[in-house]
Amino acid sequence: MKHNEILEKIAYCIEYGKIDRNSPFPPNLKGQDGAGEYTQMALEKGIRADDVLRMGLMQGMDRVGKKFRENKIFVPQVLMSAKAMNSSMEHLMPFFTSGEIRSKGKFIIGTVLGDLHDIGKNLVSMILKGNGWEVIDLGIDVSSEKFLDALKEHPDSVVGLSALLTTTMANMKETVEKIKDQNSETCVAIGGAPVTREFCDRIGADIYSPDPQGLVDYLNQRYNAG
Amino acid sequence: MNKKQQFEDLANNRNSLAGNLFSPILMHFAARHSGKTYAEFASNYKILVEANIRAMEDFDMDMVSLISDPYRETAAFGAKIEFPAEAVPKCMNKVIGSPDDIRSLAVPDVYRNERTLDRIRGAEEYSRILKGEVPVIGWIEGPLAEACDLAGVSEMLMMLMMDPGSSNLLLDKCTEMAKSFALAQVRAGCDIIGMGDAVCSQVDPDTYGSFVKDRQREIISFVHGLGARVKLHICGDITHLLPQIRETGADIVDIDWQVSPKKAAAALGHETILCGNINPVLIQDKTEEDVYGLTGKFIQEHKDIKLIVSAGCEITVNTPAANLKAMSGAVRDQW
Structure with missing residues (x-):
């Protein structure tokens, strides 16, 4: 899988609240890898942690925020997206600690x-x-x-x-x-x-x-x- | 004609009414207006009833209610509730933490818990004092609201997505509890059962349709079978749910200030009574003259709707009494 495809997978999983392989939600992605696995894959493939954050996680949550604003999704779906994001974030925490990723503020x-x-x-x-x-x-x-x-x-x-x-x-x-x-x-x-x-x-x-x-x-x- | 007959005329489309009824939601405001704390109001039916009757008389209201806080049923299910003097009662623990908790959860006897019994006693007290001349609104938690009270809002909303089986089981138990509590209150003299399912505005139409709507309809149908009516209260913007809310069969639908009454009437059908929907912040913050004016304008703009005039949600404790009087005065002046 190409780097940009992995990053898009992360964004997609966050957008649709797919946490990891074991998560039954959403039903149409049951049994498939989720945000956690794709984030791990991205880092193993050598994608910079900062790129994973900005082009994966942030892309996904940006879509979630816009869909929520437009009433296309509601609170349960945002909560699932946030859970998926947390699953990705766990893999990125060491990079925040080391300073490789800097927060916006x-x-x-x-x-x-x-x-x-x-x-x-x-x-x-x-x-x-x-x-x-x-x-x-x-x-x-x-x-x-x-x-x-x-x-x-x-x-x-x-x-x-x-x-x-x-x-x-x-x-x-x-x-x-x-x-x-x-x-x-x-x-x-x-x-x-x-x-x-x-x-x-x-x-x-x-x-x-x-x-x-x-x-x-x-x-x-x-x-x-x- | 007494207030109950007036309400029945409104509900049955009889033409004796030349104007609107007035029935804002009062809790903390009613307590303070009668010189009591919120804690006393929420924990002692005599104080709640006395405060509401005094407010009804002082503000020329057309109904009285037993609403106080969300945690009557939650207490009966086993939660510990604390009563700060001047704040909404606090639920100190989550009764549901796992699917096992749901499986072992027993639906309590509403006559054996102090908090649910207190509300039933309140209904009896109203009957004794008002002698059936004023519509009395009992109160129950709707199925999703009660499930959230038991499990936590975020936890329950995620459970709906992740574990439909456990969600359905919990919602079934909450539905059973709602029916049992409604039955006790109707037997004790309530004419209307208010059903608060506040959190529903936060869920999408599919989730509402899959998990909530049929259970609300079941409860409403059950109450109708007892000879009482139902007022459905959901806080916030419910525009996206209106077509499905119509299917629940609610007699009265509270609409918060974010909802257009005209859109609501179109979606719910003109048989449904709407209750609302002036922004309570305006009623609190504007001058007496402004409140009179905006209430009158609101009534004029919605003359073709079956309406009980109220705020979009609870009248706040800090609302000046003169503003509520101005609101009431505007309703009467439209007669």
């Missing part, structure tokens, strides 16, 4: 104080990872102080705040204000079902996107990291 993410929902946050995390960002996931019910502590540890990070409840949007506002007070240059992204562009502008956040791909596009443009 760091992204601190969490669901704001009082909000226990994690599905939106997780989707954004998965799609950002698949697009080459290092994600620092603070979890759910995250206080402003915890976001600020994480920023002290990772000072150049972008920060993403998620809220599913209308009631917790007030906590989002407070956290954005505290982050901006500490460093007005920090880029803050917000998202979640009740959040709107108008709300984003009102509380001084930098970007609101109704879908993860919009955030990816914004970050790629802002940080010239496409």
